[in-house]
Amino acid sequence: MKIQRSFFLRDTLTVAPELLGLTLVHNSPDGITKGTIMEVEAYKGLEDAAAHVSRAGRTQRTAIQFEEGGYAYVYMIYGLYYCLNIVVNKKEIPETVLIRSLEPLEGIPLMRKRRKTNQIQKLCDGPGKMCQAMGITKALSGTDICGEILYLETNPYFQASSYHREQTPRIGIAYAGEAQKYPWRFLLKSS
DNA sequence: GTGAAGATTAACT
DNA sequence: GTTAATCTTCACA
Numbered sequence: 651m652k653i654q655r656s657f658f659l660r661d662t663l664t665v666a667p668e669l670l671g672l673t674l675v676h677n678s679p680d681g682i683t684k685g686t687i688m689e690v691e692a693y694k695g696l697e698d699a700a701a702h703v704s705r706a707g708r709t710q711r712t713a714i715q716f717e718e719g720g721y722a723y724v725y726m727i728y729g730l731y732y733c734l735n736i737v738v739n740k741k742e743i744p745e746t747v748l749i750r751s752l753e754p755l756e757g758i759p760l761m762r763k764r765r766k767t768n769q770i771q772k773l774c775d776g777p778g779k780m781c782q783a784m785g786i787t788k789a790l791s792g793t794d795i796c797g798e799i800l801y802l803e804t805n806p807y808f809q810a811s812s813y814h815r816e817q818t819p820r821i822g823i824a825y826a827g828e829a830q831k832y833p834w835r836f837l838l839k840s841s
Numbered sequence: 842g843t844g845a846a847g848a849t850t851a852a853c854t
Numbered sequence: 855g856t857t858a859a860t861c862t863t864c865a866c867a
Contacts, residue, residue, distance in 0.1 A: 701848085706864060726862055
């Protein structure tokens with residue numbers, strides 16, 4: 651079942667842990683790919699030193715974050731990789747959730763072709779790799795997550811009891827001072 | 842127009 | 855654990 655807009659209109663720290671175990675679907679021109687969300691990080695807008703909006707403010711790149719929840723925010727990092735975020739909370743509140751890793755469900759041959767590897771567990775185990783495997787580029791920035799191209803759905807086969815949840819500090823934001831210590835990274839580990 | 846820095850990854854030692 | 859690759863984005867002139 652597809653996730654509705656209202657799901658995304660809440661606080662980032664509420665939405666982020668609830669995304670774990672849901673299925674991310676990308677209906678691309680090359681074919682459909684799906685994966686279970688295994689790891690996310692919450693970015694809490696203006697008061698979060700690690701968030702783009704707290705450094706750069708409202709710019710062309712970050713404008714989508716000021717819209718209401720349920721839109722994709724895709725940016726390029728180090729000139730090499732894309733990262734996928736989901737905009738959450740109400741209009742004018744720039745909060746996002748970064749999707750860091752997935753467990754592939756459907757379209758695995760297509761993922762392998764895009765990533766040029768045969769190891770399934772290495773297809774989506776990082777933000778940049780996940781975007782390569784799913785075919786996500788900045789062309790998808792601003793896409794409605796409640797539409798037909800890119801969306802989330804509940805996963806009827808997902809067994810919550812097969813995993814345990816962890817909450818840890820975020821990764822790769824050493825420049826963010828105190829904010830790098832906030833435990834806003836959420837992940838699922840198989841037991 | 843110019844310059845600095847980065848929400849990462851893969852390949853090293 | 856450390857480091858190079860590589861280019862978009864933003865700040866300033």
